[in-house]
Amino acid sequence: MLRPALVLFASLTLVCGILYPVVVTGIGKVAFADKAAGSLIVQNGKVVGSSLIGQEFSAPKYFWGRLSATSPMPYNATSSGGSNFGPSNPALIDAVKGRITALKAADPGNTLPIPVDLVTASGSGLDPEISLAAAYYQVGRIARERSLTTDVVRSMIDANQLTRTLGFFGEPRVNVLALNLALDQKH
Structure with missing residues (x-):
């Protein structure tokens, strides 16, 4: 045996x-x-990130991505996962209120409705992309901070737009890192 x-x-x-x-x-x-x-993005011979994992951007001159619920720091790939807070959990409500406050403070004149992906974290906490609505919501702030016209910023979003996977999975979206790198090259 x-x-x-x-x-x-x-x-x-x-x-x-x-x-x-x-x-x-x-x-x-x-x-x-x-x-x-790893879908690494290289700029000037240096790896600046991956198109598959989000990065934290908080400066007003950059597009902001989805919130990350990973710990001990945002977008920690070794700690991928959501917060698991239910819709009535006070911690989730406080996080959403905090992000709404930050968005309104960064762009007080913006009266557009805030897209949900700018105030909630994803299931993985690592999303590198935001919806087109979330990108367009931030156009005024980016244009003002970078002394660009809103048309220029909108055209950059359109140029970096990702379409539905296989033509029908998901929604049109934009990679935040790629868009911010494009902004840095332009400005």
Whole structure:
């Protein structure tokens, strides 16, 4: 009984622990080279982030992304997850109120309705993208802070717009890091 058990153990270790991971990694590197390497964004020879993981932007001259519920710091990829606060939880209500206050303080003249993705965290806490409504909501502040016209800022959003996946999954959106990098290059 010991020999068949050891042979089975060695065989499964070889197939599941070595061959399968090598084959899947190889396929990933060939078929999805950018994503398998972390979808890193390189600027001037330096990695500035990933298009798959959000970053915190809080300066008024930048587009702000979704809130991150990760700890001990925002957008911590090793602590991915939502806050798990229900809609009636006082902590969630306070976080939303705090973000609304910050948005209104940064752009007091903005009377547009605040898009929900600017005041709530996602399930992962790492979303790198915001809705077009969230991007357009911030146009006035960005234009004012960077001394640009609103038309220029809107055209940058349109130029960086991502369409629905496969034409029907999800909503049109914009990657916050890519948009902010485009703004830095323009201004």
